[in-house]
Amino acid sequence: MAKEGLGLEITELRLGLPGDNNGERLVCGSKKTKRVFSDMMTSSSLDTDGENSVVVSSVDIVAGEVADESSPVAKSQVVGWPPVCCYRRNKKNNKEASKAIGYVKVSMDGVPYLRKVDLGSSQGYNHLATVLENLFGCLGLGVALKEGEKFEYVIIYEDKDGDWMLVGDVPWQMFKESCKRLRIVKRSDATGFGLQRNSSFE
Amino acid sequence: MGWAFYNVPCSDTNTSLHPFSLAKGLVTSGRNTCTPYHSSTVKIPFVAILRTNLHQEMNYFPDEVIEHIFDSIASHRDRNSISLVSKSWHKIERCCRRRVFIGNCYAISPERLIGRFPCLKSLTLKGKPHFADFNLVPHEWGGFVHPWIDALARARVGLEELRLKRMVVSDESLELLSRSFANFKSLVLVSCEGFTTDGLASIAANCRHLRELDLQENEIDDHRGQWLNCFPDSCTTLTSLNFACLKGETNLSALERLVARSPSLKSLKVNRAVPLDALTRLMSCAPQLVDLGVGSYENEPDTESFAKLLAAIKKCTSLRSLSGFSEVAPLCLTAFYPICQNLTYLNLSYAAEIHGNHLVKFIQFCKRLQRLWILDSIGDKGLEVVASACKELQELRVFPSDLHDEEDNNAAVTEVGLVAISAGCRKLHSILYFCKQMTNAALITVAKNCPNFIRFRLCILEPNKPDHVTSQSLDEGFGAVVQACKGLRRLSVSGLLTDKVFLYIGMYAEQLEMLSIAFAGDTDKGMLYVLNGCKKLRKLEIRDSPFGNAALLADVDKYETMRSLWMSSCDVTLGGCKRLARDAPWLNVEIINENEDNGMERNEEDEREKVDRLYLYRTVVGTRNDAPSCVTIL
Numbered sequence: 001m002a003k004e005g006l007g008l009e010i011t012e013l014r015l016g017l018p019g020d021n022n023g024e025r026l027v028c029g030s031k032k033t034k035r036v037f038s039d040m041m042t043s044s045s046l047d048t049d050g051e052n053s054v055v056v057s058s059v060d061i062v063a064g065e066v067a068d069e070s071s072p073v074a075k076s077q078v079v080g081w082p083p084v085c086c087y088r089r090n091k092k093n094n095k096e097a098s099k100a101i102g103y104v105k106v107s108m109d110g111v112p113y114l115r116k117v118d119l120g121s122s123q124g125y126n127h128l129a130t131v132l133e134n135l136f137g138c139l140g141l142g143v144a145l146k147e148g149e150k151f152e153y154v155i156i157y158e159d160k161d162g163d164w165m166l167v168g169d170v171p172w173q174m175f176k177e178s179c180k181r182l183r184i185v186k187r188s189d190a191t192g193f194g195l196q197r198n199s200s201f202e
Numbered sequence: 203m204g205w206a207f208y209n210v211p212c213s214d215t216n217t218s219l220h221p222f223s224l225a226k227g228l229v230t231s232g233r234n235t236c237t238p239y240h241s242s243t244v245k246i247p248f249v250a251i252l253r254t255n256l257h258q259e260m261n262y263f264p265d266e267v268i269e270h271i272f273d274s275i276a277s278h279r280d281r282n283s284i285s286l287v288s289k290s291w292h293k294i295e296r297c298c299r300r301r302v303f304i305g306n307c308y309a310i311s312p313e314r315l316i317g318r319f320p321c322l323k324s325l326t327l328k329g330k331p332h333f334a335d336f337n338l339v340p341h342e343w344g345g346f347v348h349p350w351i352d353a354l355a356r357a358r359v360g361l362e363e364l365r366l367k368r369m370v371v372s373d374e375s376l377e378l379l380s381r382s383f384a385n386f387k388s389l390v391l392v393s394c395e396g397f398t399t400d401g402l403a404s405i406a407a408n409c410r411h412l413r414e415l416d417l418q419e420n421e422i423d424d425h426r427g428q429w430l431n432c433f434p435d436s437c438t439t440l441t442s443l444n445f446a447c448l449k450g451e452t453n454l455s456a457l458e459r460l461v462a463r464s465p466s467l468k469s470l471k472v473n474r475a476v477p478l479d480a481l482t483r484l485m486s487c488a489p490q491l492v493d494l495g496v497g498s499y500e501n502e503p504d505t506e507s508f509a510k511l512l513a514a515i516k517k518c519t520s521l522r523s524l525s526g527f528s529e530v531a532p533l534c535l536t537a538f539y540p541i542c543q544n545l546t547y548l549n550l551s552y553a554a555e556i557h558g559n560h561l562v563k564f565i566q567f568c569k570r571l572q573r574l575w576i577l578d579s580i581g582d583k584g585l586e587v588v589a590s591a592c593k594e595l596q597e598l599r600v601f602p603s604d605l606h607d608e609e610d611n612n613a614a615v616t617e618v619g620l621v622a623i624s625a626g627c628r629k630l631h632s633i634l635y636f637c638k639q640m641t642n643a644a645l646i647t648v649a650k651n652c653p654n655f656i657r658f659r660l661c662i663l664e665p666n667k668p669d670h671v672t673s674q675s676l677d678e679g680f681g682a683v684v685q686a687c688k689g690l691r692r693l694s695v696s697g698l699l700t701d702k703v704f705l706y707i708g709m710y711a712e713q714l715e716m717l718s719i720a721f722a723g724d725t726d727k728g729m730l731y732v733l734n735g736c737k738k739l740r741k742l743e744i745r746d747s748p749f750g751n752a753a754l755l756a757d758v759d760k761y762e763t764m765r766s767l768w769m770s771s772c773d774v775t776l777g778g779c780k781r782l783a784r785d786a787p788w789l790n791v792e793i794i795n796e797n798e799d800n801g802m803e804r805n806e807e808d809e810r811e812k813v814d815r816l817y818l819y820r821t822v823v824g825t826r827n828d829a830p831s832c833v834t835i836l
Contacts, residue, residue, distance in 0.1 A: 078665070079336075079338065080333065080336030080337050080338045081336070081720070082602055082605060082636060082661055082663050083335070083661060083694075083720070084336070084601065084602065084636075085335035085336065085419065086335060086336070086337055087335075087419040087421070087447070088419075091528065091552060092554070092605065
């Protein structure tokens with residue numbers, strides 16, 4: 001893949017140390033479209049001769065090494081590659097995001113099936129309560145959230161640390177991010193969970 | 203009114219014997235000439251003179267007759283050719299032209315368009331360059347539709363149809379559109395952005411004769427409003443409604459009422475928010491549907507819901523086209539078994555949840571399938587099933603399900619699947635194939651099996667990847683494709699490629715109109731082979747390839763025959779681009795900088811600096827005045 005007689009253009013991959021007073025700059029193809037394919041970078045930097053000698057700066061060496069060692073990661077950082085249109089990409093990302101954050105399983109004591117609710121598109125505790133009521137046909141869950149002490153059921157959730165917490169204690173956003181799954185349990189059974197109350201938000 | 207045998211110049215031996223095709227025969231002989239080349243005998247009425255200056259004979263006809271003849275000619279290129287035959291034909295043609303296609307909205311101005319075609323009814327406009335799809339063009343680059351709608355409105359053009367691709371559309375534009383054209387019937391927006399559901403509400407409310415509202419892959423801000431409610435009760439003319447790309451909730455009852463009062467509805471594509479039971483009701487009141495886009499339903503349906511869906515589907519005997527299925531339990535696909543043998547188009551490329559056996563089992567019953575869009579999770583084995591089952595297949599698109607090319611993705615497709623498809627589906631003419639690996643041998647076999655390719659787009663996920671068996675470049679494989687596929691119009695290449703592949707392309711790809719190059723080639727020669735060889739080239743887009751000023755400047759006149767050239771992360775410099783802009787004032791040469799600061803502080807003298815992104819295009823209206831600061835027009 002030898003480059004032929006392009007004259008000065010080929011040497012535009014000349015690299016100098018920052019602050020070089022010849023005015024030569026680190027012009028390395030495209031700064032944002034990482035050319036992480038080490039063949040391209042190292043071979044082109046070796047092709048120059050004469051007055052435009054290449055100073056392979058430490059920056060370049062590091063870049064080259066990074067390209068070699070972490071190719072799978074680097075590949076995914078090339079802007080716009082693979083050429084999948086952004087609508088399709090975003091749809092895929094959103095789906096993955098919603099899988100990661102939004103949808104959590106909900107079980108209710110005495111009910112033999114699991115449901116899922118999308119926390120990602122849910123707008124708050126009230127909305128969540130309504131959704132849960134609809135899912136399980138169990139009115140009053142909204143009350144359970146608000147009034148706590150009086151209702152037959154409590155809603156609890158397992159957070160990222162594996163602890164079971166009472167739903168409604170922490171700000172909604174924080175709850176959304178840490179909730180892994182939900183359970184609707186009878187108040188009498190709830191004490192067995194060793195519920196952690198987050199006192200700073202009471 | 204006698205018949206006569208008349209020697210008519212015809213561009214091909216397939217000219218029909220319909221008398222009106224004589225005009226077509228005259229003009230399809232080329233873009234800029236009407237030189238007859240070979241002739242065949244056509245039986246026509248009216249004329250009994252054996253001479254070949256047909257257009258002069260035709261001038262004895264009244265204008266209305268000539269217009270009537272022109273009306274039967276639909277192709278844009280043929281119409282363009284007609285208008286070049288003579289002044290009188292130019293005049294007649296422009297006054298009766300109904301449909302205009304503008305491939306680059308900056309090539310001409312709305313005022314000039316309207317001046318030439320005052321009787322315009324249908325306008326198609328394209329804005330941003332293709333690579334905008336891959337985030338290589340800044341959002342604010344341009345492609346605004348508002349000036350067009352404004353000009354059309356002020357000139358009182360009787361616009362009925364507007365089709366836009368990669369343009370920026372605002373709610374104000376949509377509002378203006380909805381109020382300005384009393385007979386507006388059809389709005390098709392593809393890959394556009396800048397508007398919200400409020401804009402859709404204006405269209406729904408004000409376009410009394412709306413037939414088609416087709417939103418494909420747009421970025422729409424969903425205000426979760428009631429735009430569907432804005433269709434008045436008197437609106438019963440809808441034939442096509444596609445809002446699959448909307449992200450928010452949908453007013454289901456409004457939708458159901460709208461569908462129920464639209465007996466002509468043939469195409470319905472709903473978004474994620476339309477759940478299974480609603481879909482069942484929709485299909486029940488629209489059994490005449492031909493084209494259905496399904497929403498999503500997270501859970502497996504219970505027996506009763508499934509039975510109802512199945513019953514509704516069974517009634518849709520006209521259904522030919524199925525898409526959607528984002529987030530769908532695999533079982534739901536089986537509900538479509540009753541009609542799957544009627545399907546001609548199946549798009550499961552968003553259905554990441556459906557794979558393996560479910561997918562293959564379904565597809566193998568789709569014996570009449572002509573177009574298939576799927577994810578690579580189908581695997582080579584799945585493609586082998588497609589090859590044996592879908593003998594009518596003409597177009598195949600296989601998209602990557604894993605964009606980060608993780609090492610342990612075994613489900614992706616390879617050259618094996620591609621070869622199997624080419625062997626089994628002999629009618630295949632269009633392919634888009636994302637794969638992990640490829641070999642020259644496979645490409646050579648594919649070329650031999652399917653010499654009828656019109657579009658061949660191969661994307662090997664890892665750039666610069668060689669033939670995985672021989673470790674050589676893929677020059678020979680792609681060379682075989684261009685040599686065998688004489689009708690090839692669109693080509694995208696990938697993998698390890700040297701200048702040689704471009705030599706082949708320049709030599710053999712005589713009909714090539716669009717070429718996409720990434721991470722390929724060695725020297726300027728590569729690009730030069732293409733520019734010199736491909737006479738019909740219209741769009742050339744190149745990224746991350748070592749082509750520089752020598753190639754860019756070698757034949758400046760070539761760009762007049764092309765719509766546009768895109769080069770990003772190549773070796774062209776500011777100096778080269780400036781020289782080009784000087785030598786070719788009829789081109790807009792745009793430099794897109796990484797960010798605004800670079801543009802402002804750019805050292806005017808440093809012409810050796812490489813250009814991030816270059817986009818140039820021919821235009822008759824000079825520099826545009828809506829470019830953002832990150833774009834420098836030379």
